[in-house]
Amino acid sequence: xxxxxCIKQVPTREWQPRLNDQKTWxxxxxxxxxxNEPDAYALEEALRLRExxxxxVVVCSAGPARVQTVIREALARGADRAIHVEHDSLGxxxxxxxxxxxxxxxxxxxxxxxxxxxxxxxxxxGQTGVILAERLGIPSSTIIMDVRIEGxxxxxxxxxxxxxxxxxxMPLPALLTIQSGINQLRYATLKGIMAAKKKEIKKAxxxxxxxPSQQVVGLAVPTRSKQTQMITGSPADAAxxxxxxxxxxxxxx
Amino acid sequence: xxxxxxxxxxxxxxxxxxxxxxxxxxxAGGAPISVAVLGASTGGLGQELAAASVAAVLVxxxxxxxPYTPDAYAAAAxxxxxxxxxxxxxxxxxxxxxxxAPLLAARIRKPLVTDVTGINGxxxxxTFTRPMFQGKLAAQVKPQxxxxxxxxxxxxxxxxxxxxxxxxxxxxxxxxxxxPSAIRQKPEAPFREAKQAVDLGQxxxxxxxxxxxxxxxxxxxxxxxATAMGAEIAASRPIxxxxxxxxxxxxxxxxxxxxxxxxxxxxxxxAIQHLVxxxxxxxxxxxxxxxxxxxxxxxxxGIVGDLFEIAPALITELEKS
Ligand SMILES: Cc1cc2nc3c(=O)[nH]c(=O)nc-3n(C[C@H](O)[C@H](O)[C@H](O)COP(=O)(O)OP(=O)(O)OC[C@H]3O[C@@H](n4cnc5c(N)ncnc54)[C@H](O)[C@@H]3O)c2cc1C
Numbered sequence: 001x002x003x004x005x006c007i008k009q010v011p012t013r014e015w016q017p018r019l020n021d022q023k024t025w026x027x028x029x030x031x032x033x034x035x036n037e038p039d040a041y042a043l044e045e046a047l048r049l050r051e052x053x054x055x056x057v058v059v060c061s062a063g064p065a066r067v068q069t070v071i072r073e074a075l076a077r078g079a080d081r082a083i084h085v086e087h088d089s090l091g092x093x094x095x096x097x098x099x100x101x102x103x104x105x106x107x108x109x110x111x112x113x114x115x116x117x118x119x120x121x122x123x124x125x126g127q128t129g130v131i132l133a134e135r136l137g138i139p140s141s142t143i144i145m146d147v148r149i150e151g152x153x154x155x156x157x158x159x160x161x162x163x164x165x166x167x168x169x170m171p172l173p174a175l176l177t178i179q180s181g182i183n184q185l186r187y188a189t190l191k192g193i194m195a196a197k198k199k200e201i202k203k204a205x206x207x208x209x210x211x212p213s214q215q216v217v218g219l220a221v222p223t224r225s226k227q228t229q230m231i232t233g234s235p236a237d238a239a240x241x242x243x244x245x246x247x248x249x250x251x252x253x
Numbered sequence: 254x255x256x257x258x259x260x261x262x263x264x265x266x267x268x269x270x271x272x273x274x275x276x277x278x279x280x281a282g283g284a285p286i287s288v289a290v291l292g293a294s295t296g297g298l299g300q301e302l303a304a305a306s307v308a309a310v311l312v313x314x315x316x317x318x319x320p321y322t323p324d325a326y327a328a329a330a331x332x333x334x335x336x337x338x339x340x341x342x343x344x345x346x347x348x349x350x351x352x353x354a355p356l357l358a359a360r361i362r363k364p365l366v367t368d369v370t371g372i373n374g375x376x377x378x379x380t381f382t383r384p385m386f387q388g389k390l391a392a393q394v395k396p397q398x399x400x401x402x403x404x405x406x407x408x409x410x411x412x413x414x415x416x417x418x419x420x421x422x423x424x425x426x427x428x429x430x431x432x433p434s435a436i437r438q439k440p441e442a443p444f445r446e447a448k449q450a451v452d453l454g455q456x457x458x459x460x461x462x463x464x465x466x467x468x469x470x471x472x473x474x475x476x477x478x479a480t481a482m483g484a485e486i487a488a489s490r491p492i493x494x495x496x497x498x499x500x501x502x503x504x505x506x507x508x509x510x511x512x513x514x515x516x517x518x519x520x521x522x523x524a525i526q527h528l529v530x531x532x533x534x535x536x537x538x539x540x541x542x543x544x545x546x547x548x549x550x551x552x553x554x555g556i557v558g559d560l561f562e563i564a565p566a567l568i569t570e571l572e573k574s
Contacts (some may be wrong), residue, residue: 013464013522016545026386081416099359118351123385125367130323130355139437140323142352159507160443161348163500169439181494211398211573213364217380218393221545228539228555238556239566242538250536252458252515253482253573 001055001149003046005103006129007066007074008036010122017221023242024216025092031176035070038117042178043108044185046115046231047078054150056080058109067121068201075196076188082199083109087206090161096213102128103135105204111136113154114175118143133175141168142177254308255281256339256401258330259290260347261298261573262321266290269345269406271413274305276406277343278417282375287311287337289427291329293319299424306420317431323353324436329429330357336427339401340377345406350394358403363415364396365403368525370410383407388547408506408529451485451501458484458515461504461531462492465520465560469497475519478564481571482517489521505530520560523548540564 011026012034018027035043046057059074061067062085067215073081085101093101106114114136116129134142145165146157159179160166188196229245231238244253255289257277259270277286285308290298292314293447313333317325330353334342344350346368358365371382373393380393381404396402453459460479466472472492479486486502493503504511506526516534521527523539523546532551540550540563549555556563 009387013387015386016543017386026390035305048322095355096359096364121387125365126351127358127365127367131359132350134356134359140356141438142323143348149480158440159348160505162510163445163508164443165446166443167441169441171437174437181490184496192255198555213358213397214366215395215397216392217395219385220393222384222388222547222550224550226550226552228549228552230549230555230557232557235558235562235566236569238558239563239570242554242556243567243570245537246515246536250515250553252536 001053001112002058002109003055004058004106004109004114005039005046005074005079005090006060006114006116006119007039007043007070008061008117008120008122008131009070010036010062010120013121019219023219025219028091033069035073036117036120038119038178038180040185041180041182042115042117043074043079044183045178047186048183049113049147049149052205055112058083060102060106061085062093062098064088070175071201072196073188075199076192077160077186078150078192080199082201083204084201085204087205089149090206094123094212094214095125095131096209098126099131099135100210101206102132104207107136110173112173114138114173116175116177118177118179122136129175129177136175138173138175139170140175140177141170143179144176145179145182147176154206254339255284255286255339255341255343256333256337257286257288257343258333259288259297259298259302260345260349261290261292264296264298266298266301267345267347268413269408271416272408272411273343273345273406274307275411275413275415276369276372277341278306279411280341280343280372280375280379283374284340285309287339289313289333291326303420303422303424304418305422306417307422309420310424311427312424313427313429313432315429315431317433317436320440321349322438322440323356326353326436327360328357328431328435331361333427334361334401339476340399342401342403344403344405346407346480350405354403354405356561363401363403364399365405366394366396369404369408370407384525387522389545407525409532446500453485453487453502453504453509453511456485456511456513458482459487459504459511459513459534460484460517460519461487461489461521462498462519463489463490463521466492469495471561472497474561474564478517478519478568481568482515484515484517487511488493489527510566518548518552519564521548522546523550
């Protein structure tokens, strides 16, 4: 089986947002990045499918030069090779542009299965995977928690709201967007890191003329509408005051 | 014209549909609104929707729409859009919409703005507020290259009870051609995992632990706090994903929805998928080292600090009396 996994590089969870002077985007200079979490689960699922069914896992990423770090990390975890659509503008591009860029680089590969995370922890559009499927001319299903390959088709378990699930049958090739928690992640071994250095990263260029589908005209820290009573002081004092208020004011204890 | 696509399951409209209608009324600024309901047979739902102050209710019935598939829904929605020619299409941001709206947008090559929490202005000049970076920032977004622009509205961001009623909308049937052989997903019946042993919905108090707890060993600290408070232990999704607590203790859109007397969020950032499961709690306490964490948006009491210092101090304080 030829499996593609699309991976995005996003700011780490600990990152404290800083805005550019126009307040239309973040200040990229002082960010540390990591692999988008649902994409890490998608990669793990691809590696497990390869262990079961053979074939290869190809990492695909669209982004500036910096995304090489997460590509190398994916190769170290066990992916076989990579395709990198490289362009500075892709760091802030929307889902349509990213999906079109990936589709152009991926279409001749004729993958049997394409996995993406269900959304990115940065812009969080939750669209890239499904748009990519449509551009590749293959069916998609989203928020997937289990994948069973059965010959030329598969059964997948889709998460629904409130603890409900549903199995669906789909033909291959197809695209699935993977939900966090589908499996337990593995981390790169030293051997994997060494091996990754020799693996191929093919560069692809951004197709001309891609137009964004939306424009960020302003970015801000969200305004708070609720009056939260903030309790300050040393841990012991704050704890004492909180317990007092929960007993006397809120009558919750 | 603004088109709202309602969401129904087994003959019932969800609350999120009414929230989307409320959002459409705000965005329209007086322009006409049509609400469409899709399904194999939609019974009295058309009439129910006609109670809202809208210009028309469109009933689009086709056997291929049951059970739900993204292929059938994208096909149906694109036909509706062709005939109504709306400036905007509004939908609630549910699991179902997440599944087919990007497909629809890709197919008709129109912008899709997801998870919208606010609408600024009306008509063609409107911009839309949506969270980015896990809710750490709010972006103002302007769709390009519409009409229509497809907008999905976040659950709870608009008030269902704010829908203006009293319309005398005509309920019209719409003809839909859907080729059943073009539907590539074959769904089976929805199910729940093995019966839930704990019903957190009944708990009076809940201490809920998030990724701030750092490792499985530290769960014991949260459990100790729960015991001291007479509370049940619960968690955000990543804790259950890691297997540190069982899935049945997960709070949020893909877990349980609770409304206890007291909800203590320990090292939880407050992602929307978590908030929808607990924001109905009577008193909410947030303990987080990040003063900007979105959880403080819903908290009644907040302590900014290290939970590894605050939680032990709370246990000591509670055990005193
Ligand atoms: C379709 C879908 C469904 C989902 N369903 C759910 C759901 O049902 N339930 C759910 O919870 N999530 C759900 N999620 C995931 C959700 O988006 C978030 O990723 C998740 O809620 C984050 O969990 P968290 O707050 O524990 O972790 P993080 O977002 O990583 O937050 C950890 C917090 O801990 C704080 N912290 C760290 N160290 C300390 C310390 N020493 N002291 C105090 N504070 C500290 C940090 O400041 C941070 O705010 C869903 C996501 C999707 C896309």
